Amino acid sequence: MRDRGAEVWPGVILSLGIAVLATFVGHAIPVAGSALPAIVIGVIIGLVRRPGARLRPGVAYSSKFLLQFAVVLLGAQLSLGSILVVGAESLPVMLASLIVCLLGAWWIGRVLGVHRRLRTLIGVGTGVCGASAIAAVSPIIGALAGEVAYAISVIFLFNVLAVALFPLIGHALALDPHAFGLLAGTAVNDTSSVVAAASVFSTAALGFAVVVKLVRTLMIIPISIGLSVLEAKRSAGAGRLTVRRVVSFVPWFLAGFIVVALLNSIGAFPQSVHDPLVAASVFLIATALAAIGLSTDIGAMRDAGWRPLLLGAVLWVLVTATSLAVMIATGWVGL
Template sequence: MKSLFRYFLFALLIIVCLSGYISSPMALILGFLYTLIFNKPFEKHSAKSIQYLLKISVVGLGFGMFLMETLKTGKEGLTLTILSISTTLIIGYFLAKILKIDKKLGHLISSGTAICGGSAIAAISPVIKANPKIISLSLGVVFLLNSIGLFIFPAIGHYFNMTQHQFGLWAAVAIHDTSSVVGAALEYGSEALRIATIVKLARTLWIIPVSLISMVLFKNKEDKIKIPWFILFFIIAILLNTYLDLPTIFTQTITGISKRLLIVTLFLVGTTLSIQDMKQTGIKPFLLAIILWIVISVGSLLFILN
């Protein structure tokens, strides 16, 4: 009876995640709580499902992006974007070495901080063959700081009397995940929302070159470099959405389903994480993420204000 209830609850939580009524951090928490009570369920199957769902979700999100529009409008933030992404990845690489953090975990945390939080981690983790535990730890660390940013950034913006244009640019660069960028900018004003959304979408395109760089950095000596086909399909999806007159209902449906699949993926990722794993990991990944976040936030703030 207990086993039957365990399976029923697992299926029910999957349906809840598909419903679209819970956030990404909540899905991760639900998965973690489920494992806390029932131990790791379907561990081998979950690991394979995570990899496939991550790839499918990333490709689907491409149908919500317009290449030329995001590149043109995001041109203003191009210099800041290049500086912030390269600085974050370089500092993250050396800090991970200094703190003696797992190389893949450090790279995922750095990539999530540099580009767009969970989406970057989702895209890069299959490329570097990160295991579910590393994915869940990096997502957990990034999502925690991401949630904090949603609340504190508008207050900081008002304190420095930032214009909506300035705040929109800063939010797009310094807040990890697109959802929190939009949430913080929306609270600040409509112009801030417009700037933040466009710059963030343009910034998201950097998933592609960073994924290709990651593929080279984490290539096993005995293996040949394999083309990450899902990244190619991601590019094709963007191009199709940009140059074909696709029905709005089609693109909205595809991106909506992709976001819900990503929520399910995060739930599965949460089921792979345990308190024992967190104890073994220690505080170092959090320290890495906090330092990177402070560097990117303060550095971009000073750049924009001056």
């Protein structure tokens, strides 16, 4: 362990330093969060000077293990009570928009010629919860650093547009704060952007929007298990799926996410512990994304071209339109 620590600490220290800087940027510009600044700073440093042999082990460690550990800590944001109450109200809108988004990512992404891994990242980032969902599924599908960077950049662009446009849409449709909270929570990607959009619309919309968004995060679990099964079948060939085999596909960090969420539901974490856990998950995601930025292949992003951006735009519109359509059908929006 001592030898391993000596090998990885230089790259980990560099990634942590970038994450600290990105956190300051996120506090200064809340809508940006810390994830995008971390990956952008990492990319810029990597362009100036690629990590050498001394830094590479720690950068790789940060981009994989620290990312997975951050996903485990994300479970501290969820509680069983809020899941049951908010889930019952928002489930039809949430499931409809998620299904449309994932099917759209699969079909439209194929039509546009977007690589399977990249269209998966953009699909789950748009349909579930932005950078957190991308962080959760990227190790499962073996996504490249450039693909992760591109997907997060696409998600961020439409987060910014959502903060500007969603309050206007909400006022144009005369949505009450509760209804707008549901729309923002199901159709805006990252939590920071949900907070920003709801705050612009109405302070009363903020609480419900955030809880809907956190419940939406739970969709990471079935999606990750499904992707694990698909990746296993793709790499090892088709075989009979037993319960034991499916359980074996569940990544350790996803199991940890569920355990932490259950512990939080039964009140195992006092407030003095809960808040630091949530902050640590956000900071570790920034650290991991800084490492991904350091190892990003800009040439691969350039080769991907404009098609992934178009895919992100189409999926964003589809999710928003589907959420509104289901809200109208279920009486949340009166016309």
